Structure formats: structure tokens, C-alpha cells
Amino acid sequence: MRVLGIVVEYNPFHYGHLHHLRESIRLVKPDYVVAVMSGNFCQRGEPAIVNKYARTKIALLNGVDLVLELPTVYAIQDAGGFAVGSIGVLHKTGVVTDIVFGSESGDIDFLKRVAHTLVNQTPEFQAEFKKQLKMGFSYPNARKYALMGTLSDDVAKLSKSNDILGIEYIKALMQYKSEIEPHVIKRVGADYNDPEFKGRLSSATAIRKVVKAGQFETIREAVPPATYEVLREEFEKGRGPVFWEYLEFVIAVFRKMKREEFEKIYSFNEGLDLRFWEAARQTGDLQQFVELVKAKRFTYSRIRRAILHVLFDLEKEKMEKSNTLGPQYLRILGFNTKGRELLREIKKKSSVPLIATASLYKQVLEDVEKQQAEGKREWQVDGDLYIWQFEKDVLASDIYSFLYPNKSVRSAGMDFEQQPVML
Amino acid sequence: MRVLGIVVEYNPFHYGHLHHLRESIRLVKPDYVVAVMSGNFCQRGEPAIVNKYARTKIALLNGVDLVLELPTVYAIQDAGGFAVGSIGVLHKTGVVTDIVFGSESGDIDFLKRVAHTLVNQTPEFQAEFKKQLKMGFSYPNARKYALMGTLSDDVAKLSKSNDILGIEYIKALMQYKSEIEPHVIKRVGADYNDPEFKGRLSSATAIRKVVKAGQFETIREAVPPATYEVLREEFEKGRGPVFWEYLEFVIAVFRKMKREEFEKIYSFNEGLDLRFWEAARQTGDLQQFVELVKAKRFTYSRIRRAILHVLFDLEKEKMEKSNTLGPQYLRILGFNTKGRELLREIKKKSSVPLIATASLYKQVLEDVEKQQAEGKREWQVDGDLYIWQFEKDVLASDIYSFLYPNKSVRSAGMDFEQQPVML
Numbered sequence: 001m002r003v004l005g006i007v008v009e010y011n012p013f014h015y016g017h018l019h020h021l022r023e024s025i026r027l028v029k030p031d032y033v034v035a036v037m038s039g040n041f042c043q044r045g046e047p048a049i050v051n052k053y054a055r056t057k058i059a060l061l062n063g064v065d066l067v068l069e070l071p072t073v074y075a076i077q078d079a080g081g082f083a084v085g086s087i088g089v090l091h092k093t094g095v096v097t098d099i100v101f102g103s104e105s106g107d108i109d110f111l112k113r114v115a116h117t118l119v120n121q122t123p124e125f126q127a128e129f130k131k132q133l134k135m136g137f138s139y140p141n142a143r144k145y146a147l148m149g150t151l152s153d154d155v156a157k158l159s160k161s162n163d164i165l166g167i168e169y170i171k172a173l174m175q176y177k178s179e180i181e182p183h184v185i186k187r188v189g190a191d192y193n194d195p196e197f198k199g200r201l202s203s204a205t206a207i208r209k210v211v212k213a214g215q216f217e218t219i220r221e222a223v224p225p226a227t228y229e230v231l232r233e234e235f236e237k238g239r240g241p242v243f244w245e246y247l248e249f250v251i252a253v254f255r256k257m258k259r260e261e262f263e264k265i266y267s268f269n270e271g272l273d274l275r276f277w278e279a280a281r282q283t284g285d286l287q288q289f290v291e292l293v294k295a296k297r298f299t300y301s302r303i304r305r306a307i308l309h310v311l312f313d314l315e316k317e318k319m320e321k322s323n324t325l326g327p328q329y330l331r332i333l334g335f336n337t338k339g340r341e342l343l344r345e346i347k348k349k350s351s352v353p354l355i356a357t358a359s360l361y362k363q364v365l366e367d368v369e370k371q372q373a374e375g376k377r378e379w380q381v382d383g384d385l386y387i388w389q390f391e392k393d394v395l396a397s398d399i400y401s402f403l404y405p406n407k408s409v410r411s412a413g414m415d416f417e418q419q420p421v422m423l
Numbered sequence: 424m425r426v427l428g429i430v431v432e433y434n435p436f437h438y439g440h441l442h443h444l445r446e447s448i449r450l451v452k453p454d455y456v457v458a459v460m461s462g463n464f465c466q467r468g469e470p471a472i473v474n475k476y477a478r479t480k481i482a483l484l485n486g487v488d489l490v491l492e493l494p495t496v497y498a499i500q501d502a503g504g505f506a507v508g509s510i511g512v513l514h515k516t517g518v519v520t521d522i523v524f525g526s527e528s529g530d531i532d533f534l535k536r537v538a539h540t541l542v543n544q545t546p547e548f549q550a551e552f553k554k555q556l557k558m559g560f561s562y563p564n565a566r567k568y569a570l571m572g573t574l575s576d577d578v579a580k581l582s583k584s585n586d587i588l589g590i591e592y593i594k595a596l597m598q599y600k601s602e603i604e605p606h607v608i609k610r611v612g613a614d615y616n617d618p619e620f621k622g623r624l625s626s627a628t629a630i631r632k633v634v635k636a637g638q639f640e641t642i643r644e645a646v647p648p649a650t651y652e653v654l655r656e657e658f659e660k661g662r663g664p665v666f667w668e669y670l671e672f673v674i675a676v677f678r679k680m681k682r683e684e685f686e687k688i689y690s691f692n693e694g695l696d697l698r699f700w701e702a703a704r705q706t707g708d709l710q711q712f713v714e715l716v717k718a719k720r721f722t723y724s725r726i727r728r729a730i731l732h733v734l735f736d737l738e739k740e741k742m743e744k745s746n747t748l749g750p751q752y753l754r755i756l757g758f759n760t761k762g763r764e765l766l767r768e769i770k771k772k773s774s775v776p777l778i779a780t781a782s783l784y785k786q787v788l789e790d791v792e793k794q795q796a797e798g799k800r801e802w803q804v805d806g807d808l809y810i811w812q813f814e815k816d817v818l819a820s821d822i823y824s825f826l827y828p829n830k831s832v833r834s835a836g837m838d839f840e841q842q843p844v845m846l
Contacts, residue, residue, distance in 0.1 A: 249672030255821045255835055256736070284825045284833020313679070398678045402707045410707020412678055 003342065004030035005090035005099045005180065007070075007083075007169070009038045011048045012231060013058045014207055014223045015200045021063055023185045024100035032342045034066040034096060035059055036089040037333065038075040039393055040400035043082050045304025047247070047400055049208055050240040053418050054230050056334035060423040061226035066339035067421075068093070069331040071389045072396040073322050076308045078139065078301075079161075081323050083168035084175065088326030091178045092380075094349030095342065098181045101169055104160035106186030111163060115170035117150055118143070125150050136296040140164055162187055176326065197222070211241050238406020245286055246403040250307055254280035257310075266319035267306045270297060276306070312395055318388050328386035329361075330354045331393065334421030351380045358415040361390050426765065427453035428513035428522045428603065430493075430506075430592070432461045434471045435654060436481045437630055437646045438623045444486055446608045447523035455765045457489040457519060458482055459512040460756065461498040462816055463823035466505050468727025470670070470823055472631050473663040476841050477653050479757035483846045484649035489762035490844075491516070492754040494812045495819040496737060496745050499728045501562065502584075504746055506591035507598065511749030514601045515803075517772030518765065521604045524592055527583035529609030534586060538593035540573055541566070548573050559719045563587055585610055599749065620645070634664050661829020668709055669826040673730055677703035680733075689742035690729045693720060699729070735818055741811050751809035752784075753777045754816065757844030774803045781838040784813050 004024055010017060025033065037059065039052045048055060056067045074085020090096045103111065117125065128149050132142035140159075147155045158164060170182055194203045197210050202222040210218050216235065220228050234240045254276060262273035272293070279292035293303045308314075329352050335343060347354055353368045355361055365386055371377045398412035427447055433440060448456065460482065462475045471478060479490045497508020513519045526534065540548065551572050555565035563582075570578045581587065593605055617626045620633050625645040633641050639658065643651050657663040677699060685696035695716070702715035716726050731737075752775050758766060770777055776791045778784055788809055794800045821835035 249675060251833075252672060252822055252825045253676060255825065256734075256818065281821070281835035283830075284827065285830040288830075311679075395679065398704070399675055402675045402678065404707065407706075407708040407711075410674075412704035 001032075001095070001345075002028060002030045002098060003032045003034060003093075003096045004028045005093075005096035006033065006035045006064075007086040007090070007099070007101065008035045008059070009042050009048070009204070010035075010055045010059055011038070011042050011204050012050065012055065012207060012223060013062060013227045014202060014204060016203070018062055018224055020100075020102055020185060024183075025063075027100060027183055027185065028098045030098065032065045032095075032338055033063065034068065034090065034093065034339075034342065035064045036068050036070050036086045039069050039072055039333075040396050041072060041076050041308055043075060043077070043305075044301050045076060045306075045308055046244040047242045047403055049211065049242060050231060050234045051242075051397075051400060051414065052333055053414070053421055054234045054239070056421045057423075058224075058227050058230050060334050060336050060339075060421060061230075062224055064339075066335045066342050067333040069333050069393065071322075071327050071329075071331070072312065072393050073314060073319060073389050074327065076305045076312075077319075077323075078305070079165045079168045080171070081319075083165065083172040084323050085327055087169055087172035087178070087180075088176065089330060091173070091176045091180060092327065092350055092352045093330060093346045094351060095345050096180055098183060099169065099173075100183045100185055101166050102162045102187040103166050103184035104163050104187055105157055106184055108182060108184045111166045111184070112170055112182075113151060114147060114155070114158065115167045115174065117147065118167065119171055119174050122150070133297070138297050138299050138302075208241070208243075212243060238409055239401075239404050241405075242400065242403045244304065247307065247311070248284075248286040250311055251280050251284055251286065251289055254310070262310065264315050265306075266309050266314045266316050267302065268309075268316075272298060272303075272306060276310075311399060312392055314392065318385065321382070321385055322389060325382055325385060328352055328381050328389050329364075331358075331390075332356045332420045334423070336423040340422075351378075353379070353381060353386070355390070356420060358390075358394070362387070424455075424518070424768075425451060425453045425521060426455045426457060426516075426519045427451045428516075428519035429456065429458050429487075430509040430513070430522070430524065431458045431482070432465050432471070432627070433478045433482055434461070434465050434627050435473065435478065435630060435646060436485060436650045437625060437627060439626070441485055441647055443523075443525055443608060447606075448486075450523060450606055450608065451521045453521065455488045455518075455761055456486065457491065457513065457516065457762075457765065458487045459491050459493050459509045462492050462495055462756075463819050464495060464499050464731055466498060466500075466728075467724050468499060468729075468731055469667040470665045470826055472634065472665060473654060473657040474665075474820075474823060474837065475756055476837070476844055477657045477662070479844045480846075481647075481650050481653050483757050483759050483762075483844060484653075485647055487762075489758045489765050490756040492756050492816065494745075494750050494752075494754070495735065495816045496742060496812055497750065499731045499735075500742075500746075501725065501728070502588045502591045503594075504742075506588065506595040507746050508750050510592055510595035510601070510603075511599065512753060514596070514599045514603060515750065515773055515775045516753060516769045517774060518768050519603055521606060522592065522596075523606045523608055524589050525585045525610040526589050526607035527586050527610055528580055529607055531605060531607045534589050534607065535593055535605075536574060537570060537578070537581065538590045538597065540570065541590065542594055542597050545573070556720070561720050561722050561725075631664070631666075635666060661832050662824075662827050664828075665823065665826045667727065670730065670734070671707075671709040673734055674703050674707055674709065674712060677733070685733065687738050688729075689732050689737045689739050690725065691732075695721060695729060699733075734822060735815055737815065741808065744805070744808055745812060748805055748808060751775055751804050751812050752787075754781075754813075755779045755843045757846070759846040763845075774801075776802070776804060776809070778813070779843060781813075781817070785810070 042048050059067050068089050070086050129146035132145045144158045195205055197206045199221050207219050207222050259273050259277050262268045275293045279289050283289050290303050353364045368379050372379050394415050397414045402410050404410045465471050482490050491512050493509050552569035555568045567581045618628055620629045622644050630642050630645050682696050682700045685691045685699055698716045702712050706712050713726050776787045791802050795802050817838050820837045825833050827833045
């Protein structure tokens with residue numbers, strides 16, 4: 001049995017995603033396709049344009065068999081943490097045999113060599129890396145320059161986001177000692193954050209921009225019919241589009257905080273706490289806030305993610321533990337008939353609990369701990385971390401629904417009220 | 424030397440306020456008029472329509488000699504706490520000889536009798552009061568019904584807001600053992616929260632409503648020219664009008680909170696914590712939030728104030744201490760030439776420190792503590808409470824400026840950047 005795993009955000013699902021999905025299937029010829037998908041907040045540090053259930057439905061309508069949620073605490077991390085979470089979910093299903101990801105280089109062996117160099121760091125590499133960071137370069141750039149001195153490959157090409165992420169996927173596979181086979185598909189079409197609308201070749205960024213400009217009909221040529229229809233329904237109900245700017249109130253929250261309170265939050269180091277504290281006092285405009293915080297070593301995405309880390313109270317200790325142990329559950333967002341079959345396999349083989357009905361999350365943990373105690377099955381779950389990670393997903397959803405354009409549908413609790421999407 | 428003290432919000436200053444000011448002066452014939460005024464948030468639990476400096480300027484232009492700030496921790500309390508703060512400021516100047524307040528009954532002796540009954544409560548009164556509260560009546564109503572059995576006066580007339588506040592003023596004077604003489608002026612014109620616009624007789628509520636409806640020019644007939652001009656300037660700069668609805672983001676903040684966190688905050692008792700927690704989950708609309716929390720024992724004003732208590736982290740212990748000890752400083756918001764003379768007297772006679780330049784607030788405390796230690800002068804100040812109360816004023820301002828309609832003027836720090844208004 002071959003099971004293809006893919007890591008997605010689908011914000012929103014467009015023809016580039018469809019191409020990737022079809023090419024991956026052609027390459028691996030899997031019996032099942034499982035996608036691990038960001039929930040209500042994405043890696044760019046932004047709320048998704050529509051909620052995770054709507055995006056799940058679109059994924060299923062386009063050929064994915066099962067959608068599992070990437071826990072929020074990983075979805076809004078840099079490439080490293082994002083990979084630990086997403087590969088962790090796929091690996092811990094116990095059934096995924098292959099993953100395929102997009103790559104600008106299209107050279108899996110090159111990416112493996114880089115990943116290997118990064119995992120087995122020589123002292124020379126480490127010294128060079130630190131030097132570059134000290135010079136003020138952002139994490140990915142400092143790493144690239146440090147690699148240049150270590151590998152004979154043309155490392156310069158490592159500035160592309162898919163390759164950077166791909167290396168992290170391979171590193172995460174190594175971290176989990178996973179036997180999943182990684183493959184790459186050479187990316188075609190728009191860069192993922194190319195802001196220009198190019199019809200069928202438009203990036204998700206470009207599509208969101210068009211929606212924001214109030215030209216929803218225009219995206220019809222850039223997305224499969226299912227995307228268009230589901231988005232239309234969501235927008236009609238006032239559950240979207242949700243944009244990052246709606247989070248502007250965080251500035252008021254930041255004004256309540258002392259510098260020391262920032263320091264406890266993940267990603268606040270290298271002086272980011274002071275920059276946040278000062279910028280929140282200087283402006284009441286979220287875009288300008290980010291501009292004020294911006295520095296060579298702080299990318300826009302990192303700043304936007306750090307905003308969410310504060311909003312969700314993601315303290316350092318728990319985040320580091322999360323990055324060491326990986327995700328503590330598999331959360332089902334939706335499935336089709338084949339996905340239902342696959343779930344039966346996962347139920348037998350997964351190393352962490354499977355959550356189908358969110359309201360039972362504590363019960364699920366108790367059952368698993370009981371099985372463990374009785375020696376019936378070997379689970380790998382940290383109870384505290386399981387609760388913490390899951391409750392952060394719930395909190396993220398409750399903040400997300402507050403951002404809905406239509407005030408009358410902003411109630412909290414979507415995780416508990418909505419069942420997995422079944423097709 | 425006779426110094427008239429008045430307690431005001433001026434949100435905004437209108438002809439009713441002017442009438443009250445002139446009548447008070449006619450009655451007391453003072454050498455100076457000092458007003459203690461709410462800062463950026465008012466007793467209804469709402470942000471003021473324009474900031475405290477603009478409202479101070481209007482007060483000075485209309486004949487007040489000196490404006491002192493009512494610390495935020497009192498400004499957003501019920502009648503009892505509001506009176507402890509405002510009378511405390513006037514009393515602690517050491518120079519105020521008379522206060523005048525509006526009254527529906529116009530009967531100062533009656534109000535004094537009621538205050539006396541409330542301060543020296545008989546066991547019968549207490550039992551009756553508790554019984555009424557248990558029946559679910561709001562605090563003022565329960566008190567009224569309990570008084571009915573105690574006083575032979577026609578207590579039924581005690582449902583009017585000015586009389587209720589007046590009784591609290593008299594109680595506060597008793598609490599401070601103050602020699603200030605209270606007087607009443609029988610109120611004419613609109614009730615303070617009559618929502619109907621009535622030209623020169625319009626209430627502040629009605630005037631704000633007209634501004635909110637976008638009909639600023641209409642208020643010209645309801646307010647003195649100075650009010651109109653200053654409001655116009657503030658609105659042009661985008662520093663107003665500020666409305667309560669702009670605080671809607673508090674719902675997102677509440678969704679982050681656990682029930683126990685509400686319990687630590689002042690005014691959260693009788694189950695208000697659970698009602699807040701639940702309502703924040705049910706709606707994303709601030710007006711609807713208040714409707715959901717509403718109950719017989721929780722008035723709208725109390726709910727709106729409780730929202731601010733959470734926003735400003737006003738914990739119970741510090742609030743209770745504040746209500747026992749009164750305000751710990753006199754903060755100068757503005758003065759005219761006569762006010763400057765009066766300040767020289769206050770400097771000699773006040774029992775708490777006088778803050779003219781906000782950035783020096785810690786220095787001011789140190790100086791006072793030094794004088795105290797050296798036996799040079801008798802001060803009555805609790806250092807911790809002084810810092811706490813003052814920093815809450817600063818926080819309130821920093822949240823307030825975030826609410827400005829014009830994003831480019833939303834920077835924090837107005838307390839430190841703006842000097843007292845001098846006319």
C-alpha cells in the first residue's frame with residue numbers, strides 16, 4: 001500500500017496546487033492521498049482567507065482523500081518548525097510511504113546533501129553560521145552563506161522558498177527517523193508570493209490580493225470551480241474573506257504588555273521584544289507597526305508570526321518541547337470514502353491519538369493513557385503537551401471567527417460545533 | 424478665600440454644564456473654581472468623545488480656573504467609587520471650601536439624612552438591603568428599597584442619578600472627615616442621559632448621538648462656541664470622535680481569558696465572570712455582548728465599566744485599597760492665570776503630591792518621600808498605590824489614542840508628550 005503525503009495551506013486552492021497534486025499522484029501512484037493542512041492561520045503569519053473547514057472541503061473536492069490539521073503551534077512557525085509539525089503529522093499516521101514537495105532546483109539529492117550538512121554540523125559550519133547571524137543577516141540567509149563554505153554545490157540557488165522548506169522536510173524526516181521517501185517536483189508557474197495576477201498561473205498571494213480589491217469574480221479563471229463555489233458560499237455567509245489587517249487590535253494588546261512579558265513568548269529574542277514594545281507605542285496602524293519592527297534579521301513573515309505568537313500566548317518552553325517531540329495528535333478535518341478506509345489503517349498504526357470529535361479530546365487522551373498503562377498498545381504522547389497544543393488550535397479558531405466580516409456569525413467554538421467534512 | 428470645587432466629565436461641555444457652572448458661582452461666590460474631571464474614559468464605561476486635554480481646554484475657555492484629573496481607577500467606577508475619587512481629589516487639594524452638585528430633589532438636608540443613614544447602617548437596614556439584593560435588584564434599587572423602611576422621607580425620589588451621586592459625594596466627604604461644605608442646585612433641562620436632541624437643552628448623550636450620526640454641525644446650537652471649535656479641531660486632526668464601539672476587540676481579548684482570570688478583576692462577582700466568559704464566546708458584536716451579559720442586577724453602565732476593568736487589569740485588591748485611601752496624587756490637566764495662583768496655594772496645602780509634568784511622576788514621589796523622611800512635611804501617600812494609579816492613567820491614555828479614527832495620530836504616550844493646557 002502506497003500512501004502519498006503532502007503538506008499544504010491551500011489559501012486558497014488554485015490551479016498550481018491542482019497541478020502539484022496531479023503530478024505527485026503521477027509520480028508516486030499512491031492508493032491514498034493524505035494532506036496535512038494549516039488550520040485557520042498560515043505560515044506567513046496571517047489568518048487564512050476562509051476557515052479550515054471550507055478549505056478542507058475544497059481539498060476533498062479536488063482529489064485529496066484525507067485532510068489532517070497541522071497544529072497551529074507548528075503552522076505559524078518558520079520553515080524549521082513548520083516542517084517538524086507537518087512531517088510529524090504525516091510520519092505519525094504510521095501509513096504514509098511517500099511525500100512529494102515542490103522544489104525550484106528539482107534536485108532531491110542536492111537537498112538531501114544540504115540537509116545532511118545541517119543536521120551533522122561541523123564546528124567550522126557552526127562558527128561561520130554564527131558569524132553571518134552576527135552580521136545581521138536573517139536566519140535563512142546566514143545559513144545559506146555558511147553553507148557556501150561547506151558544500152561544493154551551487155548553494156546560491158538556496159534562496160528559493162520551496163527548496164528551503166524542502167530541506168527542512170528532509171531534516172524533519174531524519175529527526176523522526178522516518179522511512180517515508182521524499183520526492184520533488186520541479187515547480188512551474190508563479191512564485192508562491194508573486195503578487196501579480198496571472199490567470200491560471202496566479203499565486204495564492206495574487207488571488208487573495210484580487211479578492212481584497214473586491215474583484216472576487218476575477219479569480220474564477222485562477223481557481224478550480226470547487227474553490228470558487230466554496231469561497232462564494234463562505235463570503236455570502238460573511239465568514240470571509242478574512243484579512244491580516246483585521247488583527248490591528250493586537251497593537252492595543254501590546255500596549256498593555258511590559259517588555260518582560262514579550263520575552264516569555266517564543267520567537268522573542270535578538271531584541272525583537274524591545275522593537276515590538278516600541279513600535280506598538282509609535283503607531284496604531286498594523287502595516288506601519290510591521291515596518292517599524294522590520295530589520296535585516298527580522299523578515300516580514302517572522303514579524304507577522306511573532307504577532308500571532310503573542311496573541312496565542314505561545315511560551316518558549318512549550319514551543320521548544322513541541323519542536324522536539326512533534327505533534328501530539330492527528331486531528332481529522334475531513335475525508336472522502338477512500339479517506340475513511342485510510343483512517344481505519346491509521347487508527348491501527350498511528351503513534352499519537354487520532355481526534356475525530358474535538359469535544360472528546362480529553363476523553364481520547366484518557367483512553368490512550370489507559371491503553372498505555374495496560375500495556376495494550378505503545379503510544380508516544382505527552383499528555384500535557386497534547387492538551388496545550390490542542391487548546392491552542394481551539395484558541396486560534398476562536399480568535400479567527402472573531403475576524404469574520406459578518407458580526408452575527410462570529411461565535412466561538414467552531415472546533416466543537418463542526419464535525420469533520422465528509423464527502 | 425473661597426474655592427469652589429465641581430465634579431465634571433464634560434463629554435462634551437454643553438449649555439447645561441455652563442448653566443450649572445454659572446449657578447454654582449452665583450451661589451458660592453468663590454475666588455477660584457477648580458474642576459476634577461474624568462480623563463479619557465467616563466463613568467458610563469465609555470471612552471470620552473475627545474481626549475482629556477481637549478476637554479480641559481474647553482473647560483478653561485468656559486470659566487473653570489483649574490482642571491485636575493480624576494484618576495482612571497475612580498472615573499470608571501460606580502457612583503460610590505467615583506465619589507471617593509472625585510471628592511478625594513477636591514479634598515486633598517487642601518484649598519477647596521465648597522462643592523456644588525446638581526440634584527433632582529434640590530434638598531441638601533434630605534440627601535445628608537440619607538447619607539448619614541447609609542454610613543451609620545443599622546442592622547435592620549443591612550438585613551433589608553441584603554434581602555433586596557438577593558431578590559436580584561441592582562445595587563441602587565436594592566438600596567432605595569431598603570431605605571424606604573428606614574427613613575420617613577419620600578425615598579422613592581431617590582431613583583434620580585444626580586441625587587444618588589450626591590449622596591455618595593456627601594458620604595465621601597464624611598469618609599475624608601472633610602470640612603468642605605456641600606451645596607445643591609436643582610437641575611433643570613434634560614436628564615443627563617436623555618437621548619433626544621433638544622437644542623440648548625440637549626444632554627451630552629444626545630449631543631454624542633448626533634455627532635455619531637455624522638451631523639456635527641447640528642450640535643452648534645447645543646454647545647458653547649468653545650466646545651464647537653475645539654471639537655472641530657480635534658475631529659479635523661482625526662483624534663475624534665471616539666466611540667465606545669471601537670472597543671469591540673475586547674471580545675477577542677476575553678476569548679483568550681480563563682474564567683479564573685476574570686475573577687481577579689474588580690467588579691467581577693455575583694457571577695459576572697461566567698456571563699462575560701460565555702457572552703464573549705457567543706458573539707463578536709460588542710453591543711450584543713452587553714445585551715447577553717445584561718441581567719437585573721447588572722446595569723448596562725456596570726457592564727461597560729467592567730469591560731474597562733478587564734482591559735486595564737484593575738485587580739480587586741488595589742481597587743479596594745484605592746477606595747479606602749482615595750487618590751494618591753493631584754494631576755494637573757490645565758489652568759488659567761487664576762488657576763496658576765491657586766496652584767501655588769495647593770502646593771503648600773495638599774496632602775498628596777501634585778503632578779504637573781507626567782514624565783517626572785517617579786521623581787515627584789521620591790521628593791515627597793524624602794520630605795516625609797526628613798520630617799519637613801506631612802504627606803499622606805502610599806507609594807505603591809501612587810505608582811499603580813498613575814500608570815493606569817497612562818495605560819488608559821495609550822489604549823484611548825489607539826481608538827483615534829486617524830491611524831497616523833494613534834501613537835501612545837500623550838501623558839508624557841503633552842504639557843498641561845495653559846490659557
